[in-house]
Amino acid sequence: MATDAASARAATVVYVANSDSKEIFVFKMNAESGELAVVEKAPATAMVFFLATSPNCRFLYASLRPNPHAVASFAIDPMTGRLTHLSTVPVPDPISYLATDKAGRFLFSASYAGNKVWVHPIGPQGVVQTQPSQVIPTQPMAHSVLPDPSNRYVFAQILGGDVIMQFTFDAATGMLSPNTPATVQTKAGAGPRHLVFHPNSRFAYLINELDASVNAYAFDGASGTLTELQSISAMPPGFQGKPWAADIHVTPDGRFLYATERTSSTIAGFKIDGDTGKLTALGNFPTEKQPRAFNIDPRGRFLLVVGQLSHRLTVYAIDREAGTLSKVKEYPVGQSPVWVEVVDLP
Numbered sequence: 001m002a003t004d005a006a007s008a009r010a011a012t013v014v015y016v017a018n019s020d021s022k023e024i025f026v027f028k029m030n031a032e033s034g035e036l037a038v039v040e041k042a043p044a045t046a047m048v049f050f051l052a053t054s055p056n057c058r059f060l061y062a063s064l065r066p067n068p069h070a071v072a073s074f075a076i077d078p079m080t081g082r083l084t085h086l087s088t089v090p091v092p093d094p095i096s097y098l099a100t101d102k103a104g105r106f107l108f109s110a111s112y113a114g115n116k117v118w119v120h121p122i123g124p125q126g127v128v129q130t131q132p133s134q135v136i137p138t139q140p141m142a143h144s145v146l147p148d149p150s151n152r153y154v155f156a157q158i159l160g161g162d163v164i165m166q167f168t169f170d171a172a173t174g175m176l177s178p179n180t181p182a183t184v185q186t187k188a189g190a191g192p193r194h195l196v197f198h199p200n201s202r203f204a205y206l207i208n209e210l211d212a213s214v215n216a217y218a219f220d221g222a223s224g225t226l227t228e229l230q231s232i233s234a235m236p237p238g239f240q241g242k243p244w245a246a247d248i249h250v251t252p253d254g255r256f257l258y259a260t261e262r263t264s265s266t267i268a269g270f271k272i273d274g275d276t277g278k279l280t281a282l283g284n285f286p287t288e289k290q291p292r293a294f295n296i297d298p299r300g301r302f303l304l305v306v307g308q309l310s311h312r313l314t315v316y317a318i319d320r321e322a323g324t325l326s327k328v329k330e331y332p333v334g335q336s337p338v339w340v341e342v343v344d345l346p
Contacts, residue, residue, distance in 0.1 A: 010344035012297060013039070013081030015060060016306060016313060018334025019047045024062065025333050026081050029342070034302040034315045034328040041334070042083040044072065050339050052098035052107070057343045059126035061107060063095035064088065071095065071107070071120070073127045078345050089130045091118075097144035097194075102151035106133070106174040110142040110156060117145045117156045117165075119174050133174045139163060143193045143209070149201045153179065153224030157192040159209060164192055166225055184226050186215065194247055199254040203277035207234070207259050212243035214259055214270070216277050229277055234259040234268035236284040247293045251300040256282070256323040258303060260291040267291065267305060267316075269323050285325045288314055295340040302328065306337035313337065 014027040027036040046064040064070040068090040074083040093114025107120045118135040139161025156165040166179040191210030206215040217226040241263040257270040269282035288307025316325040
């Protein structure tokens with residue numbers, strides 16, 4: 001993460017993937033007020049779903065659907081954040097998540113429909129290469145995959161199997177190998193979806209889609225393994241609808257965690273105990289209709305969430321002491337927004 005001084009000088013850019021209108025909105029963000037201004041609406045050749053940026057914020061990767069399913073590589077203009085299309089490579093199945101390794105040399109993908117994760121090399125010019133270097137079958141519904149902060153381990157969340165797969169990662173070759181143990185079991189029927197790490201690298205947090213629970217884990221950086229500490233609900237108290245949780249993020253200072261729940265159209269907030277990693281609920285905040293994705297700016301001052309059915313993005317200010325959210329402004333975006341990236345330009 002950039003230092004506060006570097007972040008203060010850098011331009012902050014927001015990317016929103018709009019699946020049904022086949023475009024990526026590019027906004028410039030005012031780092032002080034949180035307000036946004038449209039830079040461009042970059043067209044995609046197909047429905048665009050999930051995004052990932054390279055660690056140096058010079059490239060953006062987007063998953064495209066339907067047939068042929070593909071990954072598109074874009075160069076990011078360092079002054080404006082505008083996108084220049086570099087290449088599009090086909091993939092065997094629709095992608096449900098993208099993440100690069102910490103060096104930006106490999107792209108990890110998970111496929112919910114294809115029941116697999118795979119690894120693509122990224123060329124020196126930031127372009128995803130045509131042939132994957134590894135394809136790994138999983139139990140049904142692989143939902144996400146990402147490396148740990150050290151870049152030595154990789155974790156894949158498998159919704160249909162109720163497991164987190166634990167891998168060791170060779171950063172030189174890009175190869176994944178099963179760790180010991182190879183999996184961590186979640187509660188039956190929980191439906192693990194997305195995992196995030198605490199900035200101190202001692203804890204990790206999982207959002208479960210099907211019961212809207214959040215699991216807190218201790219992370220052993222030496223062995224690369226997770227041990228469950230706690231499970232807590234992200235549903236509003238007393239809400240009777242069927243849980244359908246979506247996304248999860250931790251503030252850069254490690255004090256607060258947020259998760260979206262689509263049925264109730266709320267954001268659940270939690271305070272993190274920095275010593276134990278455990279969570280205390282702060283409450284649920286009403287938000288955009290069917291909030292599939294959100295993100296937090298690099299300074300931890302603002303939370304940005306999109307509503308897949310409202311076709312809007314709302315910016316919230318995060319209270320640095322209490323963790324509560326207050327609305328700054330909302331913006332129209334494209335049709336069916338499903339992903340948000342917030343980065344400081346290099």
